[in-house]
Amino acid sequence: MRNLCGSMVLSLMIFAALLPLSVLAQEEIKTVTLGIVVFPPLVINDSETGRCYGEVVEMSSELLKQLGYNMSIECIPPIRLYERVKQGEIDLTVNVKGTTALDDHATFIDKPVTNLTLMRVVNNARINEKSIAGIRGYDYVGERIRLVEEGYEFVDVPSSVDSIKFFFFDRTANLITYERPFYYFLGDNEFNDRTSSITLKKNIPTFFAVSLKSKYKDDLFKKLSAYSESFKEDTILEHATKPTPQL
Known part of the structure; x- marks a missing residue:
């Protein structure tokens, strides 16, 4: 019996030694899910293919690869995103601090991914009206x-693109939006006499936020923090997109 057990152990050791290195490496690869809202040009969702891409998506994928992770991506509305972060079904997201539905369920990397500008756009023909388009779940x-305290009535929709379209289709008299998606949507068009904008806040930092329920939370937070402290640029996106010096 002892000889039989010894033979089985030896056989298992030989089998493990003969496993292809690619199989062993594959078992060591960790995959994290980045959940993110559509926020052009930083995050764009192709309506035909469903593909999610953009500066922040590509930067995150490359960065996580350097840190030893594969990345899967989910482009979803904020309400669903925050719930999935809370449950640990999404490991990592990018968001501002101060979002009620997120802050107690994630830990934020200190250095910002990038900075944002918040604005209100007004239909000048309806300047005394208080309806305003916004994104559901955004504070x-x-x-x-x-x-709201000033009397504005929010009409909430799932995404930044939806809220901008809602305003331009004359469904509301006002729009609250971040500057980048608004000007991306506007394209080569310019403001006309019908609309005007008011800057509400500038230099709003947005951060990587790691779900407290992620099984990789400690490792992710440690590696992302160490990376963000390794360079002098003010934001991660600025560093990641910096041109490589030519030799």
């Missing part, structure tokens, strides 16, 4: 509460 770093 807008305190501006939602302030505007």
Whole structure:
């Protein structure tokens, strides 16, 4: 019996030694899910293919690869995103601090991914009206509460693109939006006499946020923090997109 057990152990050791290195390496690869909202040009969703891409998506994929992770991506509305972060079904997201539905369920990397500008766009023909298009689940770093207290009535839709379209289709008299998606949507068009903009807040930092329920939370936080402390640029996106010096 002892000889039989010894033979089985030896056989298992030989089998393990003969496993292809690619199989062993594959078992060591960790995959994390980045959940993110559509926010052009940083995050764009192709309506035909469903593909999610953009500066922040590509930067995150490359960065996580350097840190030893494969990345899967989910482009979903904020309400669903925050719930999946809470449950640990999404490991990592990019968001501003101060979002009620997120802050207690994630830990934020200190250095920002990038900085944002928040604006209100007004239909000048309806300047005395208080309807305003916004994104469902967004607190807008305190501006939602302030505007509601001033009598504005929010019409909430799933994404930044939806809210901008809602405003331009004349469904509301006002729009609250971040600057980048608005000007991306506007394209080569310019403001006309019908609309004007008011800057609400500038230099709003947005950060990597690691789900407290992610099984990789400690490793992710440690590696992302160490990476962000390894360079002098103010934001991660600025560093990641910096041109490589030519020799």
